[in-house]
Amino acid sequence: MTRAWMLPILLVVCGSLVAGTRVADGSLGAAVALLLVFILLAGLYSPLVFPRSIGAEEARRRSAVDGRPVVYWRAGCAYCMRLRFRLGLDARRLHWVDIWRDPAGAAAVRAANDGDETVPTVVVAGRPHVNPSPEWVRGQLPR
Known part of the structure; x- marks a missing residue:
């Protein structure tokens, strides 16, 4: 079960890191948009869509x-x-x-x-x- 969730978890972690850098740069809107994109990708690659x-x-x-x-x-x-x-x-x-x-x-x-x-x-x-x-x-x- 862990293997099926590795990619979605990695996508959320990477999205959080990218969003964190945008927040540090002062772009809150871009950070939220990027985080939502990464969360959407994580959902698509998760077992939940099946x-x-x-x-x-x-x-x-x-x-x-x-x-x-x-x-x-x-x-x-x-x-x-x-x-x-x-x-x-x-x-x-x-x-x-x-x-x-x-x-x-x-x-x-x-x-x-x-x-x-x-x-x-x-x-x-x-x-x-x-x-x-x-x-x-x-x-x-x-x-």
């Missing part, structure tokens, strides 16, 4: 029951964020597994990608697809 993650075993079980795809992801991954944001509200209809929080999820991704932890990996009906387009993933959702 639907709640579940374990890999639970995701496989649920997928077998309801036919929804399983998405293996990790915080800070630009491709995962692209998939998440382009799916919009449909993202909540998928089963999300954070590979940094779930060792079984990381093992499943490595097994599907010749030992690499390449994300997002979307599993549909037991078949993995690496970095698919959001439109394709939306098309895999059961009606």
